Amino acid sequence: MAARDQVVDADGSLPDIAPGMLFDGDDLGRWLQRQKQPGTRKQLSSRQQEQQARPGAA
Numbered sequence: 001m002a003a004r005d006q007v008v009d010a011d012g013s014l015p016d017i018a019p020g021m022l023f024d025g026d027d028l029g030r031w032l033q034r035q036k037q038p039g040t041r042k043q044l045s046s047r048q049q050e051q052q053a054r055p056g057a058a
Contacts, residue, residue, distance in 0.1 A: 019033060
């Protein structure tokens with residue numbers, strides 16, 4: 001089971017996750033902050049960007 005599936009609220013939304021919240025040693029809050037930065041998605045390959053653009057992708 002993915003870490004995301006274990007922290008998602010019942011309504012499907014993510015709770016406020018601050019830096020320092022660890023799951024299996026990974027800092028989920030820090031990761032989430034990086035994902036929100038402009039340019040982060042541009043670092044992905046073209047195929048990865050296409051996959052992220054699909055409905056239902058995280």
